[in-house]
Amino acid sequence: xxxxxxxxxxxxxxxxxxxxxxxxxxxxxxxxxxxxxxxxxxxxxxxxxxxxxxxxxxxxxxxxxxxxxxxxxxxxxxxxxxxxxxxxxxxxxxxxxxxxxxxxxxxxxxxxxxxxxxxxxxxxxxxxxxxxxxxxxxxxxxxxxxxxxxxxxxxxxxxxxxxxxxxxxxxxxxxxxxxxxxxxxxxxxxxxxxxxxxxxxxxxxxxxxxxxxxxxxxxxxxxxxxxxxxxxxxxxxxxxxxxxxxxxxxxxxxxxxxxxxxxxxxxxxxxxxxxxxxxxxxxxxxxxxxxxxxxxxxxxxxxxxxxxxxxxxxxxxxxxxxx
Ligand code: ASP
Numbered sequence: 001x002x003x004x005x006x007x008x009x010x011x012x013x014x015x016x017x018x019x020x021x022x023x024x025x026x027x028x029x030x031x032x033x034x035x036x037x038x039x040x041x042x043x044x045x046x047x048x049x050x051x052x053x054x055x056x057x058x059x060x061x062x063x064x065x066x067x068x069x070x071x072x073x074x075x076x077x078x079x080x081x082x083x084x085x086x087x088x089x090x091x092x093x094x095x096x097x098x099x100x101x102x103x104x105x106x107x108x109x110x111x112x113x114x115x116x117x118x119x120x121x122x123x124x125x126x127x128x129x130x131x132x133x134x135x136x137x138x139x140x141x142x143x144x145x146x147x148x149x150x151x152x153x154x155x156x157x158x159x160x161x162x163x164x165x166x167x168x169x170x171x172x173x174x175x176x177x178x179x180x181x182x183x184x185x186x187x188x189x190x191x192x193x194x195x196x197x198x199x200x201x202x203x204x205x206x207x208x209x210x211x212x213x214x215x216x217x218x219x220x221x222x223x224x225x226x227x228x229x230x231x232x233x234x235x236x237x238x239x240x241x242x243x244x245x246x247x248x249x250x251x252x253x254x255x256x257x258x259x260x261x262x263x264x265x266x267x268x269x270x271x272x273x274x275x276x277x278x279x280x281x282x283x284x285x286x287x288x289x290x291x292x293x294x295x296x297x298x299x300x301x302x303x304x305x306x307x308x309x310x311x312x313x314x315x316x317x318x319x320x321x322x323x
Pocket of ligand 1: 053086089113
């Protein structure tokens with residue numbers, strides 16, 4: 001049997017519904033601990049109840065603690081796989097953070113639930129069992145961090161929460177899942193082609209994420225400048241364009257040395273320097289805006305936060321964002 005470390009961090013998967021008020025909240029004792037015995041039939045599990053946090057309370061600090069805990073456990077406890085239970089709101093961010101920072105190829109699977117532990121049709125226990133099965137499977141090695149919910153296996157890089165309440169919320173737009181979980185098998189039908197990692201020991205930067213909209217002007221950029229950020233990620237329009245009235249302020253920010261990364265607010269496709277009108281991708285590229293590679297805004301923000309610990313050089317950052 002494989003030795004799997006299960007780390008609980010909180011979220012709906014570890015919450016209970018108050019039958020009188022219908023409010024979902026934290027429980028004194030983590031209800032997931034009730035399932036530890038059932039999991040012993042699949043793997044040799046070690047369980048750590050690390051945090052009891054709803055995922056909107058998770059920050060980069062907790063993500064870094066998770067990275068370090070996993071790496072230490074690989075050395076000290078010889079674990080062969082990891083499962084993390086997590087609230088779904090920011091699950092994709094923790095999964096991606098670990099994907100690009102953990103220095104190991106052992107399977108790391110993040111899971112959660114859309115219904116709390118005592119609701120009818122609770123999906124948490126099932127997702128937890130599926131996640132342990134995937135983490136114990138040989139084919140899950142070297143795939144990067146995985147997200148497993150609702151019988152599907154996604155990459156931490158591409159999975160995103162697409163629905164506020166449906167249990168099929170995690171999808172990988174443009175790419176689809178890597179594999180499926182069925183009663184008897186764990187089946188992978190795709191494999192990622194590249195995995196990049198950055199071995200950071202701290203997260204010290206302030207990176208802001210901003211979404212563009214029709215009629216947006218530069219005032220928000222000057223407000224952001226006054227916060228002295230270390231970096232800015234903009235979810236631009238379409239293929240990577242911005243309203244022209246943003247350009248002068250953006251130029252000032254870039255000339256001051258603040259890296260600006262562009263992603264699209266479209267959830268499919270890449271940003272490219274195609275349009276040459278005022279505010280178009282070509283002009284933005286000439287200004288020194290860094291073009292990203294299909295990551296969504298929240299993941300590009302984490303990537304900039306992490307890569308800024310490694311380099312501040314524009315060309316090196318641009319190269320990292322091509323991967
Ligand atoms: N709001 C919850 C959280 O992220 C949602 C969930 O876990 O599904 O903690």
